[in-house]
Amino acid sequence: MAYDFQVVIDSVDPHPLADWWADALGWQVEAQDESFIRELIGKGHASEDDTTTHNGALVWKAGAAIRHPDGLERAPRVLFQLVPEPKSVKNRxxxxxxxxxxxxxxxxxxxxxxxxxxxxxxxxxxxxxxxxxxxxxxxxxxx
Missing domain, CATH: 3.10.180.10 (2,3-Dihydroxybiphenyl 1,2-Dioxygenase, domain 1)
Known part of the structure; x- marks a missing residue:
């Protein structure tokens, strides 16, 4: 059985880094649904602390993703995931x-x-x- 995968990159500031990589690759930052985020907060499934504002929009603080303009059939998604510490050693x-x-x-x-x-x-x-x-x-x- 073959599996799909995404690439995950740890980041102390995932949204600007996703923007940078989208520009570097000519890819697109995935939109986040602000109304869905507000709905989850309203239902108690998330809190305002789980969000931040980026480029004037409410987004999940935990991360941002980019994808190839031709979709996931062309290339895997890249997710930039929030971590508390900056990078300190060479990537593996x-x-x-x-x-x-x-x-x-x-x-x-x-x-x-x-x-x-x-x-x-x-x-x-x-x-x-x-x-x-x-x-x-x-x-x-x-x-």
Missing amino acids: SHLDIRVGAGNIEAEVARLTARGAKELHRGRQGPNWWVTLADPEGNEFCVS
Whole structure:
């Protein structure tokens, strides 16, 4: 039996990080249904402490998700999950953004202009990549 999955990235501020990654990948931040959130609060299933305001909308504090514009059939969902502590050690896994060798430098320039930090350049035979960190320090590669 095969299973679907989503990728989860811990974050101290999930909504801005979801916005950053949606821009980085050309994906979309999933909308959160404010009326549904208010309904759950009204029924006592959640509290105001479970929410925050982001870009003028009421959202769940615990996280934000992004998805490929073509939907989950194209790529798994990425969820940015609230955690209390900032990142402190190297990731054990990371995302690779594959843009093609001719586009790496331009994409690195675009992402660093938006807050990424260049960490390392690597090469293996004819293949090369640049390892960056997102605004919260999560490593990823552009190849």
